Amino acid sequence: MKFLSKKILFICGLSWSTMLLSQSSTVTQYVNPFIGTGAVNGSSLSGNNFPGATTPFGMVQLSPDTKEAPDWSVASGYNYNDKSIYGFSHTHLSGTGVGDLFDISLMPYSRQRKYPIYSRFDHEEENAKPGYYQVNLLEDQIKVELTATQHAGFQKYTYHKDSAEFVLLDLDHSMPKGSWGCRIIAAQIKIIDKHTIEGFRIITGWVPLRKIYFYAQFSKPIIRQKLQNGSTLYKNQSIINGTDLKAYLKFEKNSNPLLVKLALSPVSTENAKANLEAEIPNWDINNTTEQANNLWQKELGKIQIEGTEKQKRIFYTAMYHAFTQPNKLSDVNGDYMAADYTTRNEPNGYYSTFSLWDMYRAAAPLYTILQPKKTSAFVNSMIDHYKEFGLLPIWGLWGQENYCMIGNHAIPVVVNAVLNHLPGINPKAAYEAVKNSSLTSHINAPFDIWENYHYMPENLQSQSVSITLEMSYDDWCVAQLAQRLGKTEDYKHFMDRSKYYKNLYDANSGFFRAKNDKKAWIEPFSPLNYGANGGNPYTEGNAWQYLWYVPQDIPSLISLIGGKSMFIKRLDSLFTLKDSTVKLNNNASGLIGQYAHGNEPSHHIAYLYDYAGVPWKTQFYTHKILQEMYNDSFSGYAGNEDCGQMASWYIFSAMGFYPVNPANGIFAIGSPLLQQATINLPSGKTFTVNAKNVSNENIYIQSATLNGRPFTHTYLTIHNIQNGGKLVFIMGDKPNKKWGTNKEDIPPYSIFNKN
Template sequence: MKAYLILCLILCPAWLQAQHTPEKRVVQYVNPFIGTGAVDTNSLSGSNIPGPTTPFGFVQLSPDTRDAPDDPASGYDYNDKTIVGFSHTHLSGTGVADLFDVLLMPTQGEVKLSPGKSQVSRSGYRSTFSHQQETARPGYYQVLLQDYGINAELTATAHTGMHRYTFPASTQSHIVIDLDHSLNKKRGYWECRIIDAELKVINNHTLEGYRIITGWASLRKVYFHAEFSKPFDNVVMANGNNTPYPTTLLNGTALKAALNFSTTDKEQVLVKVALSAVSIDNAKMNMAAELPGWDFDNISRQCADNWEKELSKIKIEGTPEQKQIFYTGLYHAFTQPNNIADVNGDYQATDLTIGNAPDKVQYSTFSLWDTYRAAHPLYTLLQPERTAGFINTMIRQYKTYGYLPIWQLWGEENYCMIGNHAIPVIVDAVLKGIPGINAQDAYEAIKASSVTEHPGSPFAAWEKYGYIPEDIESQSVSISVEMAYDDWCVAQLARKLGNTADYNHFMERSAFYKNLYNVKTGFFQAKNKDGNWVTPFNPLSYGGNGGSPYTEANAWQYSWYVPQNVPGLINLMGGNKAFTAKLDTFFTLANKPGDVNGNASGFIGQYAHGNEPSHHIAYLYDYAGEPWKTQYYVSKVLNELYNNSSSGYAGNEDCGQMSAWYIFSSMGFYPVNPANGIYAIGSPILKAAAITLPNGKTFSVSVKNPGKPNIYIQSVKLNGKPYTKTYITQNDIISGGRLEFIMGTKPNKSWGITPAGVPPVWGYNN
C-alpha cells in the first residue's frame, strides 16, 4: 500500500499535467510556404501564395517577388531574393497569372516611382529579403525588408487587408501605392492592359481609387479604400514614366503614388485597404463592417481562429510531416473559390450589371477542369453550405450569360480549358442532397449548357459525328471523352427528375467515347470529319491547350478517362488481363526527352501526377481485380510526390485539386467518378482520421501498421464487420461509422478481388 501511494505521488503530477495540456491547434501544422517554389526538374512551383487570407475570402494579401508576375502565377517564388511589394489579390495554385491588385510597399530614402525607360521592367522600390527573417502562418505574414530595415506584417479579413510596417527613424519614410502592378503586359496567354485608373487623396490619412484592367479576365473593375494610422505629410503621384509631382488626384493608365512620412525609430504605421468589385462606396462599407478598428493582432487571431474552425473538420493522426502536408492541403483547398460579393451582397454580374445575392455570397475563381475531380467532392463533405453557394452562383451565371462556368474569374468567363465541368459539380451536389439548391433550376442550367454552342463545346458536331473531329475543333480527343462524362452526369439528374427522354439521349451521348477508340493501337485517337484517323500518331506526343488532339497530356494519359463506365472501358480494351497489362506498361514506360510540356511533371512511367488527367488512374486496378497494384501506386504518389518543402507539389496546386487528391488518398479512398457516390479504396498512410460531418455524425478511419513499408491492405472492417469491397459509398460516410485497415508489407491478393468487391458504376439507391 505504501509503495502504491509513493507511485501515485510520482505519477499524479504528470497525469494531471497531461489532463490540462491543451490540444495543439491544427493551424499550427499549416505551412503556407509549401508549394511556393520548385527546386527540382520533376516538380512545378505549386504556385501558391504565402500571405494571409480568410477561408474562401476575397482578399488574398501576399508578397510579390516579380514586377510583372508570369511564372509562377502566384507572383511569389520562394527562390527569388527580392520583394517588390504586397498586393491584395492573387490566384493560388494556378498555371496562369492574373490579379495582383493595389500593391503597397514601404520604403525609405529616395523612391523612384518612374525609373525611366532603361529600368522600366524593374520597380524603383524593391528590397532584398531572407527566408530566415520571414514568417507565414494562417492569418499572418511577416518579412524584414533588408534594404530599408523595415519589418512588414500582414493580416486580412474577407474583404480587407491590414499592413503593419515598423520603420527605422527617418525624414524620408514612404508607402508606395502601385496601380500599374499586374501580370506581364508584354507577354503571356492574354493581353493585359490598364484601361483606366484613378488615385484620389481624401484627407491626410485616407486615399481611394480604382483601376479597370484586362487580362485573363477580360474586364475587371477593382475599387479600393485605404486608411492610414499615421497622417502622411504629403503625396506625390506619377502616371507611367512621367515625373512625379505633388497632387491629390490623378487619372491615367499606369498610376503610382508615394505617401511620405517622418518616422521615429521602431515606429509602427498601419494601413487598412478594403476592396470591392462594385464601387468605392462598397469598399468603404466593407471596411466599416469588417475592420473598423486598428487592432492588428486581434484581426490576425480572428483570421487564425476562422481557419482553425474550418480545418478542424478533419482531425488526423500521423507523422509531423504528414500533418503539415494534410492541413496545408486543406488550407489550400479552402483558399478558393472566392466570395466576390460585398458585405451587402452586391456583385458585378456577367452581363456587367450589379446584382445582389440574397445569401451575400457570389463565388468566383472556378478552376473547374481541375477541381471537379476531387476538390468539389471534398467541399460537399465539409462545406455543404458553401457548396450551395457555389452552385447558386453558377446558376446565376447561366441566367445572365447563357451557360454555366467553364473557368470563371472575377465573375467573368474566360473559357480556359475544356469540357463543361460545372455539370458534374452541380449533379454531384444535387444527388447528395445538399440543401439550398433548386434541382429544377440546376437541371435547366446543365441541360442548356450541354446543347448551347459556346467556345470549346461544338455540340452540333458532337451530335452529328458522335465525336469531335480534329479538323473542326483542336483538342478533339480530350474534349470528346470529357464531354461524354459530362453527358453521363446530365443523364443522371434527368433520371432523378423523371425525364426519361433526356436520360436516354444523354446516356447515348455518354458512350460517344467509343467512337474514338482505335482497336488496332489500343488508344483513343483523333479522327477528322471524314471518319479517318489523324496521322501520324505517336501516343507519347504531348499536347498543350491547342494544336493537338490532347489537352495538357498525351494519348497514354487520356486512354483511361471513362470514369462514368470503367467496366465498359475494360471491355473495350479486351478484359481485365489486357486492361491491367496496359496499366502496368503505363506506369513503367519512361518518357523520351522532349516529349513532355510545361504541364507534365511528377512522373511514374507515363503517369504524370503534376496534372489532372492522371489523377484517377492509379485507382483503376481496383476495377480489374488487382487492387494491390492500386495500393502500390497510390502509396508511391503519397510518399514520393508530396512533401512539406517549398516544392511540396508535383505540379501546380490548381486551386485545391492537388491537395484534395492527397486529403482523400491519405485517408484511404478517392472519388474516381466524382458524381456517382463511390470512393475507390487505395492505401491509407495516416494512423487515423475523423471527419466531422455537417449532420453531427463522425466518419473515422483507423490504420494499424501505417506507413512505409506497410503499403498493402491485409484486411478491412467497416463498422466492426469484415469488409472485402474495394470501395465505400457516400452513404457509408454520411451515415457515420468506422473504417479500419490492417496494413502489411506484402499484398493480400485475395482481398477485394471478387466481382462483388469491384466498384460499381452507380452508388445511389435512386
C-alpha cells in the same frame, strides 16, 4: 520523383501529445504556407502557391510579389527562389497555371528612389502561418506584417528609427502588357484626406474585364504626396485618372509603426468603405490576425489526423490550400458585379475563382463532405452565372469567364450537389443550367460539331480527343440528373452522347486517337507524343494518360481495352513505361512511367486497379504517389496545385479513398497513409478511418471492418461517410490477394441511379 529537402520555417504550437480535442484547436500550427511556392533545380514547374495572408474562401489574398510584373511562370506572384520583393498586392491566385489579379499593390520604402521600387529579402527573416505573413525588407530595414479579413488587408510597417517613411501605391502592378492582353483600361487614385485614399482600376487580362474598387486608411497622416500617370508626375494633387497610376506617399515620422487598412469591392468605393468598416473597425492588427487564425482553426479542424509530424504538415497545408478558394466576390451587404456587368445582390454570398477542369475531380467532392452549405453557395453562384451569362462557368474568375480549359465541368459539380440533396439548391434551376450549357457551344466545346460528328474532329477542333472524352463524361452527368428528375427522353439523349468516346477508340493501336472530319485517323501517331502532325489532340496529357478517362463507365472501358487481363497489363505498362524520346510539353510533371501526377487527367488512374479486381496494385501505386509526389518543403507539389485539386487528392488518398467518378457517390479505396483520420461532419457525426500497423512498409490492406463488421468492398459510398462510423484497416507488408477481389467488392456504377 525525388524532391530536395530544405529547412522550412514553421510556427510551433502545442504538441501532438495533447488529446484530440486539444489537437483540433491547434491544427493551424501544422500549416506551412511556403509549401508549393517554388521548384527545385531551376525547374519552371512548382505548386505556384503564395505564402501571404488570407482567410477561408476570402476575397483578399494579401501577399508579396517577387516580380516587378508577375508572369505565367509565377502565376501566384511569388517564387521561393527569387531574392527581391516588389510589393504586396491584395489578390492572388493559388496554384494556377496562368496568372492574373495582383490588385492594389503597396510597397513601403525608406529613401527617395525611382520606380521600380523593390527590396531584397531572406527566407531566414520571413515567416508565415494561416492569416499572417511577415518579412524583413533588407535594403530598407522595414519589418512588414500582413493579415487579412474576407474583404480587407491589414498591414503593419515598422521602419528603422532613423529612416523616413514612404509607401508606393501602384495601380498598374499586373501581368506584363501583352500577356493574355493585359492592360489597364481606366484607373483613379483619390486622396480624401491625410489618412484616407480611395480609387479603382478597370483591367483586362486573363479575365476580359474586371473592376476593382478600394478604400484605404493610414494610421499616420500623409505629409507629402506625388501622383503619377505614365511619365507625368503631379505634386500635391489629390486626384488623378489614367491608365498607369502610382502614388508616392510620405508619412509623418514618429515612434509608432505605420498601419494600413485597405478593403476591396467589385462594385464601388462606397462598398469598399463599408467592407472595411464592418471587418476592421479599429487599429488592432493583433486582434485581426487572431481572428484570421481562428477562422482557419475552425475549418482545418474538420478533419483530425494521427500520423508523423511531416504527414500533418503536408495534410493540413493541403486543407489550407483546398479552402483558399473559391473566393467570395460579394460585399458584406451581398452586392456583387455579375457576369453581365450589372450589380446584383446575393445575401448568402456570391463566389468565383472556379478552376473547374481541376477542382471538379477531388476538391468539389471534398467540399460536398466538409462544406455542404458552402458548396450550395458555390453551386448557386454557378447557376446565377448561367442566368446572367447563358452558360455555366468554364473557368470563372472575378465573376467573369476566361474560357480556359475544355468541356464544361461545372456540370458534374452541380449534378453531384443536387444528387446529394445539398440544401438551398433548386433542382429545376440546376437542371436547366446543366442541360442548356450542354447544348451551348463555347470556344473549347462546339456542340454543333459534337452533335453532327459524334466526336470532335481534330482538323475542326484542337484537343479533340480530350474534349471528346471529357464531354462524354459531362453528358453522362446531365443524364443522371435527367433520370433523377424523370426526364426520360433527355436521359436517353445524353446517355447516348456519353458513349461518343467509343468513336475515337482505335482497337489496332489500343488508344483513343484523333480523327479528321472524314473519319480517318490522323497520322503519324505515337502514344508518347502530345501532338500529331503539328496538332494537339490531348490536353495536358498524351494518349497513354487519356486512355483511362472514362470515369462514367469503367466496365465498358475494360471491355473496350480487351477485358480485365489486358486492362491490368496496360495499366502496368502505364506506370512502368519510360522513354527518353517522349515529347511532353512543359506542363507535364510528376512522372511515374507515363503516369503524370502533375497533370489532372492522371489523378484517378491508380485507383482503376480496384475495378479490375487487383486492389493491391491500387494500394501499391497510391502509396508510391503519396510518398513521392508530396513533401513539406517549398517544392511540395509535383506541378501546379490548381486551386485545391492537387491538395484534395492528397487529403482523400492519405485517408485511404478517392472519388474516381466525382458525381456518382462512390469512393475507391487505396492505401491509407495516416494512422487515423476523423472527419467531423457538419451533422455532428464523425467518420473515422483507422489503419492499424500502417508504416512505409505496411502499405497493403490485409482485412477491414466497417462499424465492427467485416468489410471487403474496395469502395465507400458517400452515405457510408455521411452516416458516420468507423472503418478499420489492418495493414501488412505483403499484398492480401484475396481481400476485395470478389465481383460484389468492385466499385459499382453509381449509388444514385442504376445504369
